[in-house]
Amino acid sequence: MAERVIAQRVINPAPQRTVQSRVIPSRTIQQLTKENIDFAKHATFVDGSDEEKAFFKKRYEDAMAVYEKYKNYPKEQLNLKRTRDILISLLGSDILAWDTETTGLHWFTDKLVCLTFCNDGKKGYYVPWKHIEQNDENQLLLLAVFYTCNRMVGANIKFDLHYLWKNLSGFDIFRVKRIDDVGQLSHALNSNRTKGLKPLTYFYTPFGGYDNELDTFRAQTGVSNYAQIPANILSKYATIDAIVTYRIYIALRKHVQWVDQNFPNEKPINWTIEKWYDDFMMTVYPYFIRMEHRGMRIDKDYLDDVRARLKKRIPEVTKKLCELWNVPEDFKFGSTVELGRQIQKMGWPAVELSKRGEYATSDDCIQEWKRQNRPGIKELIELRELSSFLGTFVGEPSETGHQEDATGWEQFIVYHPEDDSWRIHQEYIIMGTETFRCIGKNPNLQNVPAHSKLSDEVKRAIFVPTSYHYTIESDDGNVYEGGCLDTVEVEGRGRVSLAKVTEQDNIVPGSFIKYVFEYDNVFEDDDADWATTGRDKNYVHK
Numbered sequence: 344m345a346e347r348v349i350a351q352r353v354i355n356p357a358p359q360r361t362v363q364s365r366v367i368p369s370r371t372i373q374q375l376t377k378e379n380i381d382f383a384k385h386a387t388f389v390d391g392s393d394e395e396k397a398f399f400k401k402r403y404e405d406a407m408a409v410y411e412k413y414k415n416y417p418k419e420q421l422n423l424k425r426t427r428d429i430l431i432s433l434l435g436s437d438i439l440a441w442d443t444e445t446t447g448l449h450w451f452t453d454k455l456v457c458l459t460f461c462n463d464g465k466k467g468y469y470v471p472w473k474h475i476e477q478n479d480e481n482q483l484l485l486l487a488v489f490y491t492c493n494r495m496v497g498a499n500i501k502f503d504l505h506y507l508w509k510n511l512s513g514f515d516i517f518r519v520k521r522i523d524d525v526g527q528l529s530h531a532l533n534s535n536r537t538k539g540l541k542p543l544t545y546f547y548t549p550f551g552g553y554d555n556e557l558d559t560f561r562a563q564t565g566v567s568n569y570a571q572i573p574a575n576i577l578s579k580y581a582t583i584d585a586i587v588t589y590r591i592y593i594a595l596r597k598h599v600q601w602v603d604q605n606f607p608n609e610k611p612i613n614w615t616i617e618k619w620y621d622d623f624m625m626t627v628y629p630y631f632i633r634m635e636h637r638g639m640r641i642d643k644d645y646l647d648d649v650r651a652r653l654k655k656r657i658p659e660v661t662k663k664l665c666e667l668w669n670v671p672e673d674f675k676f677g678s679t680v681e682l683g684r685q686i687q688k689m690g691w692p693a694v695e696l697s698k699r700g701e702y703a704t705s706d707d708c709i710q711e712w713k714r715q716n717r718p719g720i721k722e723l724i725e726l727r728e729l730s731s732f733l734g735t736f737v738g739e740p741s742e743t744g745h746q747e748d749a750t751g752w753e754q755f756i757v758y759h760p761e762d763d764s765w766r767i768h769q770e771y772i773i774m775g776t777e778t779f780r781c782i783g784k785n786p787n788l789q790n791v792p793a794h795s796k797l798s799d800e801v802k803r804a805i806f807v808p809t810s811y812h813y814t815i816e817s818d819d820g821n822v823y824e825g826g827c828l829d830t831v832e833v834e835g836r837g838r839v840s841l842a843k844v845t846e847q848d849n850i851v852p853g854s855f856i857k858y859v860f861e862y863d864n865v866f867e868d869d870d871a872d873w874a875t876t877g878r879d880k881n882y883v884h885k
Contacts, residue, residue: 402513406486410434413484426474429460430484436462439492440589443503444569444581450505451757451768456570457577458485459585462492464593467582471574472510482512489519496523496592498540498584501632501773508636516629523625525591527773531620532599534777544587547594553587554580624774631771631781638766639805641756646737646804653733653797660726667719676726679704691717732797735790752804755786767805831855 413431421428433439440461447453455472475481489495489507497503500522507514516522526538529546536542545551557572557580566572569581596617603615665672668685675681683702687693692715694708702708709727712720733739738751746754755767769783776782783789792798832854833839844850 399513399515402483402486403490403515403518406483406490406513409480409483410487410491423468426470426478426481427484429468429470430481430488433460433462433468433488434484434491436488436492438462438494438496438589438592439488440496440585440592441503442497442581442584442588443506444577445506446568446570448502450502450509451759453506454570455506455510457581459582460488461582461585461589464586464589467586469578469582476510485511486514489514492520494521494523495519496525496588498525498543498588498591500524501628501635504632505636508632516632519629521625522628523592524628525588525595527624527628528592528595528599528620530775531616531624532595532602534779540584540588540591543591543595547591547598548587550583550587550590553583556580624779628773631773635768635771638757638768640807641752641765641767642804642806643756643765646752646756649800649804650733650737650739653729653737657726657729657733660722660729664719664722664726667722676723677730686712691715728795728797732795732801736786736801752786 414434416431418432421432423429423432442459444456444459445453446456455476457472458470458475460468460470475485501524504516504522508516525540525543529536529538529543541551541554544553557576560572560576561567569577599617599620603617608614608616661676662672664676665674668674668689670685674685679697680701682704683697686704687702691712693702694711695703695705697703709720709724713724734750736751738749738753740753741747741749752767755769756765757768758765767786769788770785772782772784774781791801830838830840831844832851833844834849834851836848838854838856839848841855
C-alpha cells in the first residue's frame with residue numbers, strides 16, 4: 344500500500360498564505376458505512392476544542408435523559424396544544440417529516456419562525472420557534488425527537504438543517520439515525536423532472552395547489568418575511584407542508600421499489616435505484632451540509648488588496664490600448680459590438696461573424712488575432728482578464744448596504760463575529776445534475792480559470808486556518824492533535840507548538856514550520872472492488 348506522508352516544510356514568512364494544510368480523509372464514506380462506525384466519532388465538532396466536544400456530549404446525554412423520562416408518558420394525558428406535549432408525542436417516531444418557516448433564505452442571518460411535524464401522514468403539528476427557544480426542556484425534547492426517530496424526512500431538508508444547526512443548542516447532525524429528502528429520492532428516480540415540494544405534491548398526492556391561498560395572500564400584501572404572516576394563516580399551510588412531505592415520501596418509496604422490481608437495470612441485481620439513493624446519495628448528505636455550514640475562510644484584507652491592484656491596473660492597460668488603437672479613453676472595450684466594429688475598422692481579418700453579420704469577438708477570435716500578433720491584442724487580452732476577475736470573482740462591495748447589490752464573491756462573503764472570520768458558504772447540489780454529479784453554486788468556484796496568473800492571486804484569498812485547529816487520524820490508528828504540528832522557535836524555550844505560544848514569548852523571525860499533508864499518487868489495484876472501497880488512494884502515516 345502507498346503511504347500518507349506528513350512532510351515538514353519551512354515557510355518564511357507568511358506561512359498560511361503560501362502553503363495550506365490538505366487533510367485527506369483516511370476512509371471513504373462507503374467504508375464508514377460498511378464498518379458501521381459510531382458516527383458520534385465524526386460529530387459536528389470532532390475537530391473542536393475539548394470544551395465544545397464536552398458540551399455536545401452533555402447535550403446529547405441530557406436529551407436522552409429527557410427521552411427516558413417521557414417515552415412512556417400516557418398518551419391520553421397529552422394536550423396537543425402544548426409544545427411540550429406535542430414533542431413528547433413525536434418521540435421515537437418511525438418516520439418523522441418536518442419543515443421550517445423562516446424570515447428569509449439565509450440561515451446565517453435570518454431567523455426561524457416555526458417548525459411543523461407529521462409522523463403518520465394524517466396529523467400535522469405547528470410549533471412556534473419561540474416556544475422552543477425560550478424553554479430548555481423543550482430544546483432537549485426537540486433534540487430527543489430528532490435523535491430517536493428512525494427516519495428524518497424533509498423536502499430540501501438541507502435548508503432546514505442549517506437553521507436547526509445554527510439555532511438549536513447542541514444539535515449534532517451526525518447523531519440523527521437517517522436523513523431522507525423527497526427531492527433527492529425523486530431525482531434518483533428521474534433526474535429530468537422538477538423535484539420541488541409543490542410539483543411533487545401534484546405528482547404523488549391529491550393536495551396539489553393546497554397553498555394557493557397563502558401564495559395569493561403574499562402576492563397581495565407583498566410580504567416575503569414569514570414572520571409577518573398572521574399565525575392563523577401561516578399555521579394551516581405550513582403544517583400541510585409536513586403532512587404532504589410524509590405522504591410524498593411513502594408514495595415515492597413505493598414508486599421506486601416498483602420500478603426496481605419491474606424494470607431492473609443492466610447492473611447486478613442488488614444495484615437498484617433504491618440502493619443508489621440509500622447507500623450513496625443520502626450517505627454523503629450530512630457531510631455536504633457540514634461543509635456548507637462551516638464554509639471556507641476568506642482573507643478579506645488580502646481580497647481587498649487584490650481588488651485595489653486590479654482597479655489600479657485596469658486604467659493603465661486601458662490607456663495604453665487606447666493609444667495603440669488611436670481611440671478615445673472612454674471607448675467601450677466591454678461592448679462586443681463596438682469592439683468588433685473597431686477591429687474591422689483597423690483592417691484585421693474576420694475570424695467569425697455574428698448573427699448580425701458583424702465581427703465576432705469570442706475567445707477563439709481573440710486567440711487567432713493573438714496568433715497573428717496583431718497590435719494591442721496582448722493588452723486587450725489583459726484588459727478582458729482584469730475586468731473578468733474584478734467583476735466575476737473579486738467583486739465590489741455593496742454601496743447600498745444590501746449584500747445582494749454587491750458583485751462577484753462579495754455577494755457571498757459572510758462575517759462570523761463568534762471567531763472574527765469572513766467566510767463563503769457555497770451551496771452544493773448533491774448529485775443533483777442529470778448525470779448525478781455534485782456541483783457547487785453561489786458562488787461557482789469551478790469557473791475560476793485554471794491557467795491564469797490572476798487565478799492564483801484570487802485563490803490565495805481562500806485559506807485554511809493553521810493546523811492546530813484540527814485533529815487528524817491516520818490509517819495506522821494514530822491521532823495527531825493539530826497543536827503539535829505547526830511550530831515556531833521561541834527564545835529561551837526552543838521549538839514550541841503554535842498552540843502553546845504566549846503573548847510574552849519572543850518568536851525567532853522566520854522560524855515557523857508548517858506540516859503539510861501530502862500523498863503519493865497511487866491508486867488501488869485495478870482488481871479492487873471499488874463499489875466497496877471507493878476509487879481512493881491508500882494512505883498510511885510514515
